[in-house]
Amino acid sequence: NAGVTQTPKFQVLKTGQSMTLQCAQDMNHNSMYWYRQDPGMGLRLIYYSASEGTTDKGEVPNGYNVSRLNKREFSLRLESAAPSQTSVYFCAGSTQGGNTEAFFGQGTRLTVV
Amino acid sequence: GENVEQHPSTLSVQEGDSAVIKCTYSDSASNYFPWYKQELGKRPQLIIDIRSNVGEKKDQRIAVTLNKTAKHFSLHITETQPEDSAVYFCAATPPLDDMRFGAGTRLTVKP
Numbered sequence: 001n002a003g004v005t006q007t008p009k010f011q012v013l014k015t016g017q018s019m020t021l022q023c024a025q026d027m028n029h030n031s032m033y034w035y036r037q038d039p040g041m042g043l044r045l046i047y048y049s050a051s052e053g054t055t056d057k058g059e060v061p062n063g064y065n066v067s068r069l070n071k072r073e074f075s076l077r078l079e080s081a082a083p084s085q086t087s088v089y090f091c092a093g094s095t096q097g098g099n100t101e102a103f104f105g106q107g108t109r110l111t112v113v
Numbered sequence: 114g115e116n117v118e119q120h121p122s123t124l125s126v127q128e129g130d131s132a133v134i135k136c137t138y139s140d141s142a143s144n145y146f147p148w149y150k151q152e153l154g155k156r157p158q159l160i161i162d163i164r165s166n167v168g169e170k171k172d173q174r175i176a177v178t179l180n181k182t183a184k185h186f187s188l189h190i191t192e193t194q195p196e197d198s199a200v201y202f203c204a205a206t207p208p209l210d211d212m213r214f215g216a217g218t219r220l221t222v223k224p
Contacts, residue, residue, distance in 0.1 A: 033211065040122065042202060042216035043157070050209075058211060059114065090156065098206035098213075099145040104156040 002026055006091050006105035013081040013112045021076040021089055021108050029093030032074035033058075033102065034066060036087040043090065049074055050097060081112045115140040117205050119215025126193050127223050134218045136203035137185040143205040146179060146186045147212075151200045160201075161188070193222045 004025045013019055023032065030051050035043040045058030049068040063085060065077045074093075078085060091105040116139040126132050138146075147162035163170045163177045163186065170177050174193075179186040186205075190197055203215045 035214075040216060042119070043214040045211055045213065048211045050211075056211070059213070094212075097209055098204075098211050099208060101147065101159045101162065102149075102157075102212060104158070106156050 004029075004091055004093050004103050004105040006089075006108050008108060009106065011108060011110050013078075013110065015082060015112060017081050018077065018079050019081065020078075021091070021110075023074045023076070023091030023105055024072050025093040025103070026072065027093060027095075027103060028071075029095055029103070030071070031094045031097050032068065033092045033094075034064070034074070034076045035090045035092065036060065036085075037090060037107075038087050046076065046089075081110075083112045086110060086112045115143055115205050115207060115210070115213040117203060117213050117215040119203050119218055121218060122216065123219045123221075125221045125223060128193060128195060130193055132190045132193055132197070132220055132222075134188045134201055134203070134220070135185060136187070136205070136215050137183075138205035139184070140205070140207050141181075141184065142207040144208055145206040146177070147204050147206075148175075148177060148188050149202045149204070149214075151202065151217075153199070157202060190220075193220075195222050195224050198222045 033048040034046040047066040052071045089108045092102040094102045144165035149157035151157040176189045
């Protein structure tokens, strides 16, 4: 089993460019999440999807959009990248909401110049 | 939403000593409290969790305690080893809600 897989692992964008981070899981998770990790600030929730067809904003949603394409896939889109979005992004999945173990992808290191 | 505070932000101990990391949460409805370990350059992974109907849980050298009245919970690592060096995150989750993490504690175990 691959678990939770993110692509790409590294990306450099110019300010104003757009891109989509992909996440796929083969663990039959109902819930999926996108977090960003910045030094000293822990893991901050951007968006989550409690189940297929639903998405909700987290703590820091501004500048991002998400799509829960199907049960397996949950993508994160930056429409117009800004230097403040330089971060490490983690996708995660869990069986049922935040009350069960979250399994994380390997992370995407994004730099916006 | 839930707000989780974690202390200390950095912790340095000698090999063999104990380490304690503390977290407080704001939402009294939270009922699930996991701890994740993140080694340098890797993804966070669950090391232990506790639910609100339990006051303490142990797994070999690690233990977690929960005080629901005070709304705080702690991670205890005994007989620390260099491989325990990592960033540790606590989290708290109300029922049917998303998971909110603390800011993390960087633990360094000196040989």
